[in-house]
Amino acid sequence: MYAHIHTSLSLLRGEAQDVPEIEWMLKTMAPFARHIEPEHRLKGAALGVLEALRSGTTCFGEVGSDMAPLAERVFAPSGVRARLASTINEIGPGSRPDPHKPYIFFPDIGERKLKQSIEFVERWDGAADGRITCMLAPHAADMMSKELLLRVKEEAEERGLLMHMHVAQGGREAIQMRLRYGTTTVRFLDEIGFLDDGLLAAHCHQASDEEVALLAARGVRYVSCPSSIGIIDGITPPLALYLASGGRSAALGSDQASGNNCHNMLMEMKVAALLNKTRHRNPTVLPAWKTLRIATIEGATAIGLGDQIGSLEPGKKADLIILNLKAPHMTPIISRPVKNIAPNIVYSARGDEVEAAIIDGKVVMKEGRVLTMDEEQVIAEAQRAAEIITSRAAEEFMAAGSLLTEAVKKGLL
């Protein structure tokens, strides 16, 4: 269960990381992002879904702009379960000339995106035999007006939908919130009555400890992306802190490549446990059994699907994976005095143990092969699309100047 994922960016794997956070977006991501065409997003999403499915993910909480083509051409045919949302914001060309001045909002863009989001929900919520469901996704508190935020919330409540939003996700957002409202994202959202269990908040790594406790107290659902935020920001997002503060609905996300650079839940669990243990200097934080629960039943609950998936119980959907444990790194398997299967999965599994996947009762992967996608074709098309993007972006990327371009000049990358 990846509750927060942007598969559509997967073509940028390995092309933007290891730089200061502010450089990351403006100097390393942006030159590539400008050349991503709608067709490239589909190739990237197919690659990301294939990769994640092969390493054990059956359910995707994808957010991004204009989700309809992805739903139709990737999520529905691939047979995976997905809870999708098209992001809503008021950002357009020229909105952000200077990160130290308030962004210029375009209400007509907000209107259009809200409308598109609602149309998406009306078309896709419950589609593909219920495998695809929807959320509403106000992009972030710094990307839209208070009025539009509240309208989205109203729509979500009327329609019985959860909201999926980036919350307190970096230095640039903090600057905007201070400029516009004189406060932080979490305080602002609390003041306008936005914090309740209708909200799935992603990231939150800029929230103070008190603010994390406030999110937990308000019943806000939380999705943490440890590898991604660790690589992009050098920060461990507050998963263990949220739980220790009484938060009851936590999930994990892979976020994206570039950044995390992979969608592999079996590796993500180990990283999640390790980053949270070392953040709190406490090896008892996020034990294996708890981390495995967050990746499955607790994650499913956080995304609002806990009554249908996340555990094997009578009456639930048949969403499950089968792991081949006959490998050196999964040996031994012991059941007494302690069952070591959860620690072995969380700390030693690497992804290729996944032999089969069943989603909604249908076999979508068997003997290590995904049956619903042509793997060779997905890989070849992704490679071709990435070559187009990167060759078009090459000069801009080098002209932007960053730690990466320095490394390129030294022959290190």
Place this chain on the structure above:
Amino acid sequence: MYAHIHTSLSLLRGEAQDVPEIEWMLKTMAPFARHIEPEHRLKGAALGVLEALRSGTTCFGEVGSDMAPLAERVFAPSGVRARLASTINEIGPGSRPDPHKPYIFFPDIGERKLKQSIEFVERWDGAADGRITCMLAPHAADMMSKELLLRVKEEAEERGLLMHMHVAQGGREAIQMRLRYGTTTVRFLDEIGFLDDGLLAAHCHQASDEEVALLAARGVRYVSCPSSIGIIDGITPPLALYLASGGRSAALGSDQASGNNCHNMLMEMKVAALLNKTRHRNPTVLPAWKTLRIATIEGATAIGLGDQIGSLEPGKKADLIILNLKAPHMTPIISRPVKNIAPNIVYSARGDEVEAAIIDGKVVMKEGRVLTMDEEQVIAEAQRAAEIITSRAAEEFMAAGSLLTEAVKKGLL
């Protein structure tokens, strides 16, 4: 290149972790460790070597008690490269009745282990066509007298050997050093003239920032085991700090299962980068190209083999692995404007990409299969041995009482 590894403990995978550090050794490891017989160590070592080799490790810096049987029955026949050392200490039955009183040393045990170590060196240094070389391994500064430490150093210098030692590796060591010498491990070692480039220091996570700088300034070589120390101690060992302090010889280690719970360099690199980035709240720390160098050429240099292995150059040994990059999670591979192969390997590879391994010019792994070991047999024997150990230890383990036994009682493990 795993510069610090205890493959012989691999049978305890997944059986002791997620507990306070002091509980880990005494209440979760010890009940099992008591039942590990010499034959079990061999089964564990074979499992660990097989696992590490299959995920890309060709050279092993194994340390542990009485290394001769492992050299003869595992490291030599498996075809891997190894730099081995039998640990020397003065600890025997009854040495440690109380962690808050000085350990009782047995000089005769020290004599015997030093003699055994030297005999091991004389038999094995340069054996197996030079694939196996040796070091001397004073166990740790709290496990032996100052006199014996200095004798080992003298022997090492006379014989032109490096020393491999656990340094500043936990709370119990800190207590002992304070009790016996009124100072810390690093200060003590500096006072007795122990810190120079003849020493490969493992762990060092209890060293202060100033002490890490001192180690670097003295030219001490450093091997960091991020996953292991993260899981056992909840601490990120100071790899980036050592480098920032001018340290020039850094390597990575997997340490052991239980703890890390796996020997997978392709996962370890991502963890190393992430833990160090978040420790310093800086995403530029340990960029992918640097992490890959530490796992290869810089690690080889740290362990004293940099002139022979670690990079592909004329005149060097042919030690290399071949990765199959045709997988969703390794796609795309881009060479312009930035070569993303290093980031993809460090942040997305998971171990099963390793298709072949050549060590000392000989093919030891081909088409994903290790040719020098019977994989099915290694797995089956390890499973059987682990079942014997754990069933014999079951009652003691439960009687010891720990967070793990609580989890067992709740049905969580």
